[in-house]
Amino acid sequence: MTGLDRKENFIRAVLLLTAFSAVSVLAVITVFIFAEGTPIMFRRGVGGFLFGLNWYPGEGRFGLLPMIVGSLEVTLGALLIGVPFALACAVVLTEFSSPRLRNILKPVIELLAGIPSVVYGFIGVVVLVPFIRETFGGPGFSVLAASIVLGIMILPTVISISIDALQALPPSYREGALAMGATRWQTVRMVLLPSARSGIVASIILGMGRAVGETMAVIMIAGNAAAVPRTPLDPVRTLTSNIALEMSYASGEHREALFATGVILFVIIMVLNTLANASSSRRARGKRG
Amino acid sequence: MSLIETEGLSLFYGNFQALKTISLNIESCRITALIGPSGCGKSTFLRCLNRMNDLIDGVRITGRVAIGGRDIYRRETDLLDLRRRVGMVFQRPNPFPLSVEDNVLFGLKVHGQTDRKILEEKLQRSLEAVHLWDELKDRLKTNALELTGEQQQRLCIARLAALEPEILLMDEPCSALDPIATEKIEALMFELRKRFTIVIVTHNMQQAARVSEETGYFLLGELIEFGETSRIFSAPRDQRTEDYITGRYG
Ligand SMILES: Nc1ncnc2c1ncn2[C@@H]1O[C@H](COP(=O)(O)OP(=O)(O)O)[C@@H](O)[C@H]1O
Ligand SMILES: [Mg+2]
Numbered sequence: 080m081t082g083l084d085r086k087e088n089f090i091r092a093v094l095l096l097t098a099f100s101a102v103s104v105l106a107v108i109t110v111f112i113f114a115e116g117t118p119i120m121f122r123r124g125v126g127g128f129l130f131g132l133n134w135y136p137g138e139g140r141f142g143l144l145p146m147i148v149g150s151l152e153v154t155l156g157a158l159l160i161g162v163p164f165a166l167a168c169a170v171v172l173t174e175f176s177s178p179r180l181r182n183i184l185k186p187v188i189e190l191l192a193g194i195p196s197v198v199y200g201f202i203g204v205v206v207l208v209p210f211i212r213e214t215f216g217g218p219g220f221s222v223l224a225a226s227i228v229l230g231i232m233i234l235p236t237v238i239s240i241s242i243d244a245l246q247a248l249p250p251s252y253r254e255g256a257l258a259m260g261a262t263r264w265q266t267v268r269m270v271l272l273p274s275a276r277s278g279i280v281a282s283i284i285l286g287m288g289r290a291v292g293e294t295m296a297v298i299m300i301a302g303n304a305a306a307v308p309r310t311p312l313d314p315v316r317t318l319t320s321n322i323a324l325e326m327s328y329a330s331g332e333h334r335e336a337l338f339a340t341g342v343i344l345f346v347i348i349m350v351l352n353t354l355a356n357a358s359s360s361r362r363a364r365g366k367r368g
Numbered sequence: 369m370s371l372i373e374t375e376g377l378s379l380f381y382g383n384f385q386a387l388k389t390i391s392l393n394i395e396s397c398r399i400t401a402l403i404g405p406s407g408c409g410k411s412t413f414l415r416c417l418n419r420m421n422d423l424i425d426g427v428r429i430t431g432r433v434a435i436g437g438r439d440i441y442r443r444e445t446d447l448l449d450l451r452r453r454v455g456m457v458f459q460r461p462n463p464f465p466l467s468v469e470d471n472v473l474f475g476l477k478v479h480g481q482t483d484r485k486i487l488e489e490k491l492q493r494s495l496e497a498v499h500l501w502d503e504l505k506d507r508l509k510t511n512a513l514e515l516t517g518e519q520q521q522r523l524c525i526a527r528l529a530a531l532e533p534e535i536l537l538m539d540e541p542c543s544a545l546d547p548i549a550t551e552k553i554e555a556l557m558f559e560l561r562k563r564f565t566i567v568i569v570t571h572n573m574q575q576a577a578r579v580s581e582e583t584g585y586f587l588l589g590e591l592i593e594f595g596e597t598s599r600i601f602s603a604p605r606d607q608r609t610e611d612y613i614t615g616r617y618g
Contacts, residue, residue, distance in 0.1 A: 252462065254423075255464065257420070257423065258455070259451060259455065261475075265478050269478070274466070
């Protein structure tokens with residue numbers, strides 16, 4: 080064996096070890112959450128967890144339905160508010176503005192992702208919650224408030240990945256459409272958006288993952304009542320909030336039930352990520368030719 | 369009056385002059401070939417005829433380009449209608465990554481056609497015109513990117529044919545295709561010549577000799593010689609043309 084070979088093998092071993100340790104950390108976390116969370120689910124019945132309406136940990140009642148519904152509602156609301164705005168931004172920046180403007184604005188938008196979520200929550204408490212209380216009534220801490228703030232928080236993700244998807248399209252699509260007498264807007268609507276669809280879908284799913292997983296901002300503005308909200312102005316508690324609010328003092332079955340909450344969250348996020356991956360690999364295949 | 373007339377047409381990319389006072393007349397319902405080494409302004413000239421150069425920043429154009437007797441660079445020109453009347457086939461087939469049907473109907477929809485029956489009829493007739501109907505009539509919903517290169521190029525011609533343009537500009541339409549596919553596309557051009565005026569850029573001299581009735585030779589932004597194809601290839605008047613067609617160029 081030459082010295083070079085030995086060096087190569089050494090480097091390979093180090094790299095393998097690094098890669099393996101990253102994966103194994105993930106595996107350990109997964110195993111840990113499932114080991115802590117699933118026993119109580121099976122002991123008490125999975126149905127009771129998923130569909131129980133009452134969360135009274137002191138009385139040993141662990142119905143997670145309000146939180147599951149809460150997470151879904153808040154996430155859906157965030158998408159309804161954030162996605163149209165984000166797509167409009169992405170289209171304007173890629174198709175209707177100069178490269179210079181785009182090169183300035185895109186990093187600025189990506190910077191939004193770096194603002195700590197507690198800051199978003201703070202602005203929500205100070206500005207948005209009173210505004211909703213005074214304009215629409217109710218406590219102000221609500222599904223609506225959480226949806227709006229989450230809608231803003233997912234903008235950077237959706238915008239920047241959609242921009243990448245649109246920019247990755249070969250210029251020949253644009254040229255072909257314009258050369259047939261299409262307007263810029265027709266080109267966007269009929270050719271570019273459909274062509275970039277899988278990338279855009281992936282961006283929305285990743286934004287959705289962000290909205291489902293967000294905790295701090297939501298705790299500050301959602302009101303956190305563990306009941307299924309009847310209107311968008313009612314307070315709501317999400318799965319993540321449920322864990323964060325109670326973990327510090329929970330013990331015994333209560334603690335296990337919070338891990339079970341984590342298991343459900345974990346499954347939701349895994350499903351979303353798988354969808355995002357499937358959608359973007361379809362894009363990679365669509366690109367040949 | 370010729371269908372396409374240019375008079376003293378010059379084009380600048382910034383400070384670089386890519387076309388130098390080009391004057392030529394192209395007759396209707398003929399195939400005109402533009403030949404010359406690459407980088408000599410053939411594509412640039414072609415893009416002047418449907419004003420695709422407008423999309424490039426820093427382009428300046430002087431001189432006159434008239435189609436059907438009207439200057440297309442006048443202010444009141446309807447650019448969208450011009451591009452409907454002057455279609456363009458690109459070097460690399462560039463169908464949209466949509467279904468075959470959506471590709472063919474794109475132009476019609478863009479120009480406001482919504483009648484389902486007309487759309488269906490045009491779909492069939494346009495695909496028939498390029499001999500794709502029999503191959504694809506059961507695959508109208510397939511993504512166009514799944515077709516072969518030759519089928520894709522035919523589809524690109526079909527989606528233009530649907531708009532019934534007066535002029536088809538073809539910028540090296542066969543350079544991404546193999547010889548057999550090239551032969552088939554050339555046969556198609558021959559048929560289409562009855563319906564459209566075709567201007568084809570090619571760096572393949574055999575192709576120019578085979579398909580065209582008139583040929584122009586471009587060199588470094590200048591039109592060196594223009595005339596009947598058989599005459600250009602048998603008795604070129606300019607030494608530089610002769611050098612090029614006999615392969616002595618460069
Ligand atoms: N968008 C552009 N900006 C600047 N220069 C260009 C542009 N397009 C083409 N050119 C230049 O103009 C000249 C002619 O190009 P082109 O028309 O593409 O030649 P051809 O089609 O004959 O190969 C070349 O020297 C090329 O570098
Ligand atoms: Mg060219």
